[in-house]
Amino acid sequence: MPEPLLARSALRAHVAPEIAAPAPGVVLRERTDLTLASVAAFKGREAELADAVRSAYGIELPTTPTRVAAGEVAFVWAGPGKWLATATGPVDFSTLPAAVADQSDGRSVLSVSGERARETLATLIAIDLHPRAFTSGDAALTHAASISVHLWQTDDAPTYEIAVFRSYAATLWRWLVHAGQSRGIDAKL
C-alpha cells in the first residue's frame, strides 16, 4: 500500500511564534497555500513557452526581474530563461513546453508585510527596496544574511514574499524575527 504523502511545513517544528504589541509594525507569516514550480525554457524555444503561458494563464512571461500575476497563477522571473511559477490552487504546470520541476515542497515562502517591513528586510538584504527602486510587481534574486532568496513585492502595504530553499527556512525565519523584534514583529505559524 502506498505511503500517504503529507505536506509538512519546514518551519513548524523548529521555530516559536513571536507575538507583538496590539499594533505590529511588521507581520511575518508562512505561505502554506502555494503550489510552486520552477520553469526553464528549452534552448531556442522561449517563444513557444511564452505562447503556451499566454494561452493557458493569460500571463505575459516577464523577461526582467518582475512578477506577473493573473488570478491564482503568477510567474516570477528567476534568471534569464527561468521562472518560478506559483499558484494558490492545485495547478499542474508540467504540461508547459519547458523543463518544469515541482518545488512546492522544495521551497518555503515567507510573507513579510506592514509599514516597517521594508526597514526589517533592509537589515538583512543589501539591495535597495525603497519604492523609487523596488515596487509592487518587482522581483529580485539576492541573499539575506547569506541565504539565497527569491524576493518579490505583491502590494504597497508593503507586502514582500520571500521564497527560500526549504532547509534554510527556519534560519531565515529566526533572522527575520530577530530583525523585527525592535520593530514590533508579529510572527505566527
Add this chain to the structure above:
Amino acid sequence: MRIACPHCGLRGVDEFAYFGDASVTRPAADAAETAFADYVYLRDNPAGAHRELWSHALGCQSWLVVTRDTRSHAIETVEAARDVALARTSEAQS
C-alpha cells in the same frame, strides 16, 4: 566593488564568484600538448584592463564576462558570457 549584472542590475560583489581569466580559449582537440599546457596553466597578469569570468552565484546564476582594471577595480563592461561565447562561435564560423 559593485558589478552591474546585465540581468539584475547593480549588485554588491558579495553576490558574485570569481572564476578567472575569460580571454583563454580551449585549443582544438588535436592541438599540440604545449597548446593545452598554455591553456591550462599560463595566465597573463596585466596591470590594467582584464577580461574575467564571474558568476552571479547568489543572484540569477548567470555567467558574466567582466572587463575590470586590476589597478583601480574600475569596471568597464559587463557582458553575459553566453553572448560572448555566441559571438565567438559566429566569428569562428564566418
